[in-house]
Amino acid sequence: MQIKGFNIKYIYNENSIDRSTALNGVSFTFNQGDFICIVGKTGSGKSTLVQTLNALLLPSEGYVNIDEFFITGNKKLKKELLKKKDKKQKKDNKNYSNLRKKVGLVFQFPEYQLFSNSVINDVMFGPLNFGFSKEEAKTMAIKALSDVGLNENYYEKSPFLLSGGEKRRVAIAGILASNPEVIVLDEPTAGLDNKGKVEIMKVLTTLNNLGKTLIVITHDMSVVQNYAKTVIVMSEGKIVHKTIPDKLFDEVDLEEYSLEVPLFIKFKKLLKNNGFEGNLEKISSYQDLIDEIIRIKGSKLNG
Amino acid sequence: MDSVFGKYRNLNTPIHKMDARLKIFALIILMVACFLPYARSSIINSEGIPEYFGYYANTFLVLGILALIIFIIMIISKTSFKSFLKSLNAIWLMIIFLLIFMVFIPRTTSTETLHPIVTFSNGYAIYWDGVLQCLHVVLRIILMLALTLILTSTTAPMDITYALDWYMKPLSLLKIPTQIFTMIISLALRFIPTLLEKSQRIMKAQKSRGVDFNKGFISAKVKSITTLIVPLLVSCFSISDDLSVAMYVRGYEPYGKRTNYKVLTFKLSDLLAFIILLVILGFFIFLCVMAQHYHINFWEFFGIKGTW
Structure with missing residues (x-):
């Protein structure tokens, strides 16, 4: 399943004095199975963009196309897009609940959406809303919980008594349970300790390996470096770069977008600037770097 | 999500500059003026003819004057009419409810004085009295809404709080910790x-x-x-x-004594506004007493005789 965006514009408070343009002509194509990280300053339009992907916000101009769904707030445009198409599509595009089954969105600090008295009930809530039977929902919830690494000891616990990292995993399971093909996460690692972060990212990588498309907003460049396949840089409501992580670190001045360069990359650049002779292009981990240093040192010793 | 009451708009009008305590006082005075009865208490005149139109004519005339005053204040304070209409949106359900009840079941002492507009075959009727009563209540509510809207859109919420704190001060004599409420x-x-x-x-x-x-x-x-x-x-x-x-x-x-960064000050212009308010209050009380006690309608001051 491909996600396409065509010249999306979104304006908050359109008819008011405090109107502000959050998206200003954004176009993109996301492929099935991709792991996309969206980075950029606060206020660059990242959260607005991902909210248009499951129709929580409808673009003022332009549209997002996912399978048979056309997401736009422009009624004229929508009418044109849906012309000559079948009735089912029209119905699907009226309220987007079927779309939300396909595209799951996990908000920043998702633990604030928990409300049930037990973990299992909270995770079952999504599938039940999407019309699955109670048994199906339970199976789906159990699978989602095991995907995020929570076993049966947790099922009957109150979600409010869990730790921060556990709450977040329950909330993510709440979205996974409906088995969406695309999972969008807004800063999944914010406010977590290193262990929690690694655990969450491990879950996400596993999901990506199963063929799910992941779209992750983050400020953490180590997430970009270690997990992303594609990275998008946003600034002032526009996509300014779409590239692979290595190229991003090599070619783009990240400080311009208030982004931090990972230590490893900084170190590589320092080595290069100080006349390191080895081939730094292919090196992507500390082990590779050590090997390269040993290789050069060895060849020098031999020479 | 829009709230029912207008948001504070930071403008520079005489009403905005007015002391918040005085504005709350003005709100109370004008609301009292809305609710004073401006009609003769007797419904039958000396010739035995019911005066139901006269009864309401005076009320509507006086409320009209009040509406004019409020309208002028709205213009001076640059209160947006759009937000006023929006706030009316919130009460239309109530208005419909009132209409249904009052038009069919007017409040009256005896059924003989009712004046039907239409009588249905099953005995139910729509009465003039009900329609006029309903209009009277709705008009009062609309005027009150306008008044509160003016207050909230011209006074910063913190200033309202300080003013309420000032009004609650006498309670501290009774050892009630008013600063906590504030x-x-x-x-x-x-x-x-x-x-x-x-x-x-x-x-x-x-x-x-x-x-x-x-x-x-x-x-x-x-x-x-x-x-x-x-x-x-x-x-x-x-x-x-x-x-x-x-x-x-x-x-x-x-329970400690608190001071405020912003101190409300009573200016000379506030004194002037205070006097104007007292005059307005006096005027409406005068009209009320004249109608209630001496059975003199507003227009009779100008030598216009007779009822409606």
């Missing part, structure tokens, strides 16, 4: 936008889990509201915990 009000006002934003976020999060807040029967709606209320309450408690600790750390002492 703190509660100002904190509540401060957190309205925060909670609105939070509730919108939670609604979006639940929407992406398939909740439809607009659809379904009552039971489905109750269920979907629960998914909003519970997380909202949880985050409310965590906010209030954090807030109380933060206040404590910064040395907040609930």
